[in-house]
Amino acid sequence: LAQSRAKSQFLARVSHELRTPLNAVLGFAQLLIGEETGGDAACAQRLRRLEHIRTAGRHLLSLIDDVLDLARLEGGELRVELRPVALAPLVEGSLPLLQPLAQARRLQLHTGALGQVVLADAKRLRQVLLNLLGNAIKYNxxxxxxxxDALDExxxxxxPQVLLRVTDSGRGMTPAQLERLFQPFARLHADAEQIEGTGIGLAIAKTLVEHMGGSVAVRSEVDVGSTFEVRLPTAQASVPAAADPALPAGASEPAPTPAARRRRILYIEDNPINALIIRELVAxxxxLELDVAGDGAGGVACARRWRPELVLLDMQLPDCDGLEVLRLLRAAPETATTPVIALSANAMPADIEHALAAGLADYWTKPLDFKVFTARLEQLFGPAPPR
Structure with a gap:
């Protein structure tokens, strides 16, 4: 038990320490891309260079997430929550994320019969589906x-089982390649062809499906294509199916835009670069008006004095952790009902679950995706008024 706890703490620390500088790299890259509004050749060249930075940063973030997922799976620390999941909305919610990649390669995405409901973890099944579809695009x-499509079997x-299939018309694989396909970091000559990826995704997908009581198989023929088959138990028809997990928990329709009064947000964060990124976004x-406090005690004092409509809270502060700040805010009458949302580089599922159970309104992870952050502000405060 002590060894497992030590491993979890190590993974959490590694995740936090790697995500924090990545938040700055990706954050400022996104800010600079947004500022390049010129139409001349020099502007286009700067945009291409910034896109290279953003793409490389996202690739590194994907690698970090995959390595941590694999470590948790191998250690038996990644849990799945089995519920009925309708395949049609899951697929419909996943395809728009991959359409730009498919369009760039002039690929046609087709869907067949998908009326089945399986017993699975909706979030993890979506992760598996995105991995299989992403590979079908890259290697096509x-x-x-x-x-x-899907078949009843x-x-x-x-x-009763359901066979979810992803079929591509790509290069296919040899028997020797199929033997190594699900081994971690086995990229099957993808490095030589400069195809982006970590070589971990399929190993994670296979293990996730097995944790959900299913299996993954593949059929492939060189120069014809490949079919990946995910076999899962059929869910009981009488149980309501889980919704597509694309939207964050607690998401709702945007609130009406208030009158001219500026609404106040307090960000409790000790890292000045992280604070600068949020300040730029809120500006x-x-x-909206943003105030920043650099430690937990100062943040609680500012919240009680200013009474913001929202508190964004880093979970690792120099004087105390985020949960202690939350406890102090809840104990003060001025801030007892103020929504508090974590904004943290600690993305370990167990820590997120524990923090939400303690009373946080939501938990947003770094590095930030600006579009997602902006959309979540709109959910909380309504659409931005014209400037």
Whole structure:
């Protein structure tokens, strides 16, 4: 037990220490991209260079997430929550994320019958589907096709199952490549062809499906294509299916835009670069005003004095942790009902779950995706007024 706890603490620390500088790299890259509004050749060249920085940063973030996922899976620390999941909305919510990549390679995405409901973890099944679809795009031929469909089948003992299939018209794989396909970091010559990826995604997908009581198989023929088959138990028809997890928990329709009064947000954060990024983002909305406090005690004092409508809270502060700050805010009558949202580089699921159970309104992880952050502000405060 002590060894498992030490491993979890180590992974949490590694995640936090790697994500914090990445938040600055990706954050300022996104800010600079937004500022390049000129139409001349020099502006276009700067945009290309900034996009290279952003792409490399996102690739590194993906690698960090994959390595941590693999470590948690191998250590038995990543839990799945099995519930009925309808395949059609899951697929419909996933395809828009990959459409730009598919369009860039002139690929046609087709969907077949997807009316089944499976017993799975909705978030993790979506992760598996995005990995399989992403590979089908990367390893396909220009102008090729990808088809997603599902079949009703039965297991060895007659139990009802669903076979979710992702079929591509790509290069296919040899028997020797298929033997190594699900081994971590086995990229099958992708490095030589400069195809982006970590070589961990399929190993994670296979293990996730097995944790959900299913299996993954592949059929492939060189120069014809590949079909990945995810076999999962069929859910009981009488149980309501889980919604697509694309939207964050607690998301709701945007609130009406208030009158001219500027609404106050307090950000409790000791890292000045992280604070600067949020200040730049909030400054884009003339109806919002951001104050920053550099430690927990100062943050609580500012919140009691200023009474902001929202507190953004870093979970690792120099004088105390975020949960202690939350406890102090809840104990003060001036801030007892103020919404508090974590904004943290600690992305370990167990820590997020514990923090939400303690009373946080939501938990947003760094590095920030500016579009997601802006959308979440709109959910809380309504659309931004014209400048």
């Amino acid at each position: 031929r220009e102008g090729g096709t990808i088809t997603i 039965h297991g060895a003992h007659g139990e 884009r909305r003339p109806d």
